[in-house]
Amino acid sequence: MQPYDVIVLGSGNAGLCAALSAREQGVRVALLERAPKEQRGGNSAHTGGAFRVAYRGVDDLRSLMPDLLESEVESSDFGAYTQDDFFGELAAMSQYRTDPQVLDTVVSQSLDTLQWMTGKGVRFMPIYGRQAFKVDGKFRFWGGLTIEVSGGGLGLVDALFRRVEKDAVEVFYGCRTQHISRDPDGLWQLSCADGRQFSARGLVLATGGFHANLQWRTQYLGPGWDLAKVRGSRYNTGDGIRMALDVGAVAHGNWSGCHAVFYDVNAPQMGDLNQLNQQKNYFHLGVVVNADGKRFIDEGQDFRNYTYSSMGAKVMAQPEGVAWQIFDQHSHALLPDEYRGRQVTRIQAATLQGLIEQMEGVNGPALLHTLEAYNDAVQLDVPFNPAVRDGRSTQGLELPKSNWANPLDRPPFVAYAVTCGITFTFGGLKVDSQARVLDEEDVPIDGLYAAGELVGNLYYVKYAGGAGLTSGSVLGRIAGTEASARKAR
Ligand SMILES: Cc1cc2nc3c(=O)[nH]c(=O)nc-3n(C[C@H](O)[C@H](O)[C@H](O)COP(=O)(O)OP(=O)(O)OC[C@H]3O[C@@H](n4cnc5c(N)ncnc54)[C@H](O)[C@@H]3O)c2cc1C
Structure with missing residues (x-):
């Protein structure tokens, strides 16, 4: 040819x-x-x-x-x-x-x-x-x-x-x-x-x-990354990188780093073009807790566009590699389509206690304590504005929420179970x-x-x-x- x-x-x-x-x-x-x-x-x-x-x-x-x-x-x-x-x-x-x-x-x-x-x-x-x-x-x-x-x-x-x-x-x-x-x-x-x-x-x-590439993921990103769900194409296994290295190219950049997000626990293990939108990236408007009933991130540290890519690693480090994003109706109304798909893992209840009872494997008393302490800590005198870094934060919590803090007080309450979904390396x-x-x-x-x-x-x-x-x-x-x-x- x-x-x-x-x-x-x-x-x-x-x-x-x-x-x-x-x-x-x-x-x-x-x-x-x-x-x-x-x-x-x-x-x-x-x-x-x-x-x-x-x-x-x-x-x-x-x-x-x-x-x-x-x-x-x-x-x-x-x-x-x-x-x-x-x-x-x-x-x-x-x-x-x-x-x-x-x-x-x-x-x-x-x-x-x-x-x-x-x-x-x-x-x-x-x-x-x-x-x-x-x-x-x-x-x-x-x-x-x-x-x-x-x-x-x-x-x-x-x-x-x-x-x-x-x-x-x-x-x-x-x-x-x-x-x-x-x-x-x-x-x-x-x-x-x-x-x-x-x-x-x-x-x-x-x-x-x-x-x-499950083997490279474990080798370069580290232990546990073999367990992550893959959000995108199954064909990106590093072939081009390997072939270039073989002809003398230099390995470069953050080989132990990747983009990984909060991802629906029931999403397929491998990205599927018929089931897109499994990510859960509006955590900055809610509260995120682990199975111990504790918050583990400052949900409102910045706009989610600048923090979401690190969330997969954060959730992977939690017990069982899972977490829950919790919203009340005030913030729920602002969530985009990725929270609405048919297969989304979603629970709902009229009270926080009722919601917690449906959250399998969670330390219920600890979670109720976390949510009540969070609600009490929100600075209600700062106006809420989701389009700017509004500075509406919590006060007095060891782990603050720095922006967009709203008390969970408008039922029904809704929780989404999430795990780690890797996007790219x-x-x-x-x-x-x-x-x-x-x-x-x-x-x-x-x-x-x-x-x-x-x-x-x-x-x-x-x-x-x-x-x-x-x-x-x-x-x-x-x-x-x-x-x-x-x-x-
Ligand atoms: C669910 C999801 C949502 C995202 N949303 C956004 C977004 O909204 N905006 C944004 O900027 N980024 C987004 N990203 C990141 C974005 O996907 C990438 O930055 C970008 O699409 C990568 O493009 P690319 O052409 O480099 O790779 P790809 O689009 O992955 O293309 C690589 C191609 O190479 C092929 N290939 C692999 N090995 C071989 C081989 N040996 N021989 C021949 N072909 C081979 C693969 O099959 C594939 O088709 C998202 C990623 C995912 C997974």
Whole structure:
């Protein structure tokens, strides 16, 4: 077979953006996907489709959402989310370990890249349902997240695939690449599990992290991570990372870190595209307790967008690895769809005592004491406002709730049983701002590029919601362009 100009491995958001940008340069492109067609799109298909983007105000948002209605503009306070906000928040959350050059590239190209995606057929819209609360008659967006893709992750993947097919990218499903090497002519040679062979001048790795590799999870994240439920694609087992390491790439980033959230105890063990939305991320509006009847986190430390990715590890450290999120009707009314699915583990009672009696395996007297002490500690004189860090906290508790504290006093009371669901892993490969994969001496490996979850440069310790898709799009687009430029050279 004639060598391709560019081969992209992985048909998630990063790989699809890479394939489209390479194709835009007029070169011959193949996209190899390990999963069968029905399960294409990787973790990206499982997402809610929320994108973090730097914007100066509503005019920038209009460039992403030409369908935005004047009535929506009038009834919404979109505010601004500047490049400084975006960069500063991610840098601080990584404890300043993130790669400033690569992060700067992601942040400064976020708006332009999303505009490019709209040109490829992706439809953005405001995230009214999950990221805005109505305050004083206006929808106010919070936590740096303002837009999502119409149709969520499946909508995103479908839109990009429609364009991939229109642009005549050659797609191969059920094609698990297992080995890559460079031949003396500088071509990348690829072997797949079913015996198919491919070659290309430029190779883009976009195969995701290793959250679905039980052995690596235990080895790198640590004991107990073998027991976590997997939220997303079963196919992200670290293949791309391993193949790159085999050809001299350096291991980089926070290999013992991952994104993991509160997840319904009855959710399937492995992500399922027919049962999405099993996460329970609005804990910041309620109270979270373990089987000993104790609180173990400051639920209101910050907007959940900045704390949720650490909650999986927190719940895993509790007895039996489970916890309960408790709400009364005041906060329950503010919860999004993820609390409403048919299979959600939910109990309800008219009294706190009645609720506790239904919570299997919990130390009831201790829990009642915890909830009563919490109720007594809420500072009622500070107004509640879910759209800002309202400072409505508890006073006098050893473990405070720092914002959005409401006493549990409006029955019926509702509890959701949660455990740990892993989303993706942080560690991976080192790239530069041109998405080139680097070796131990920081020298780019000729013709090898990476984008998306397998890039180890960005997330350490914590993660800000919506950054994953944006970084995959920005670096994927760059990787595709750079890889195709090799033909000209
Ligand atoms: C439930 C859930 C919700 C999320 N919500 C959001 C959100 O709203 N916003 C956000 O920014 N992020 C979200 N994320 C994180 C987000 O999924 C990732 O940051 C992003 O989608 C990763 O894209 P990617 O292209 O790097 O990887 P993926 O989309 O996972 O794609 C990797 C692809 O590579 C394929 N592959 C693996 N090995 C091979 C191989 N050997 N050969 C060929 N192909 C291979 C896989 O099958 C897969 O299709 C969410 C994640 C999950 C699981």
